[in-house]
Amino acid sequence: MTVDRRRESLWRAIAAVTGAPGQPEWASAVCRASVRLVPGIDAAALTLRATRRAQDLLGVSDDWAGELDSQQYTLGEGPGVEAFATGIPELVADLGAGQGRWPGFCDAALAAGAGAAFAFPLQLGGIRLGTLDLYRRRVxxxxxxxVADAAVLADLITLALLHEIGNAEASGHDWLRAAGSYHDVNVATGMLAGMLRISLDDAFxxxxxRAFVANRPLLEVARDLLEKKLDADELNE
Structure with missing residues (x-):
């Protein structure tokens, strides 16, 4: 199959996914399609990123992918974080050999049964939206x-998301708030910053x-704060 025909085939596969780009059901369906379309991949996650603090998990192929991407968010390191920062795919064939770069994430990923990870930035020119993170259990x-297919999928997903963002801006609909799994972290960060009179970065x-010390996902800790199960004074250190 020629490159153009392969790209067209991948485009049809993404276009066939029902729902609106950016919505959880669409993003998760795209992740499951990515697992089917890229040989050698066991799981996928689609994450929007703005900074190391501001990001949202749009969808996952399964809970295992969600756990791995959650670890990147909680620890602030990993192939997805790096790929977004540099705009260059991160292809990690052996997570055991990546512990010098991302010790926290690699330890957590290995413990979760991951052997390799591959992150592709969602970008178009100077616009960078996030990453498509692919995982496999074996090294x-x-x-x-x-690799070529995954890069094409990342490009197609980027185009679909940019189209949805344009439509949302025209209609005034905040689709990210409805779609993003980490929205509660953003709210909790703002609330903690206001309560303790500190910057958003310090609050985050x-x-x-707290999440690292308690060995819990950052999202859970944020929800504890929002639900008043965690007192802000406990974080005033």
């Missing part, structure tokens, strides 16, 4: 064809530190 790299680092 080993992807063949060139699979305190939530992240």
């Amino acid at each position: 080993g790299g992807l063949p060139p064809g699979s 680092m305190r939530l992240r530190g």
Whole structure:
């Protein structure tokens, strides 16, 4: 199959996914399609990123992918974080060999049963939206064809999301608030910053530190704060 025909085939597969781009059901369906379309992949996650603090998990192929992407968010490191920062795909064939770069994430990923991870930035020119993160349970790299297919999928997903963002801006609909799994973290960060009179970055680092010490997902800690199960004074250190 020629490159153009393969790209067209991938485009049809993404276009066939029902729902609106950015909505959880669409994003998760796209992740499941990515697992089917890229040989050697066991799971996928689609994450929007603005900064290391501001990001939203749009969808996952399964709970395992969600757990792995949650670890990147909680720890602030990993192939997805790096790929977004640099705009260059991160292809990690052996997470055990990546512990020098991302010790926290690699330890957590290995414990969760991951052997390799591959992150592709969602970008168009100077616009960078997030990453498509692909995981596999066994150690080993992807063949060139699979890498090419994953890069094309990332491009197609980017185009679909940019189209949805344009429609949302025209209609005034905040689709990210409805779609993003980490919205509660953003709200909790703002609330903690106001209560303790600190910056948003400081508030976020305190939530992240609490999650790390307690060995819990950052999202859970944020929800504890919102639900008043966690007192802000406990984070005033």
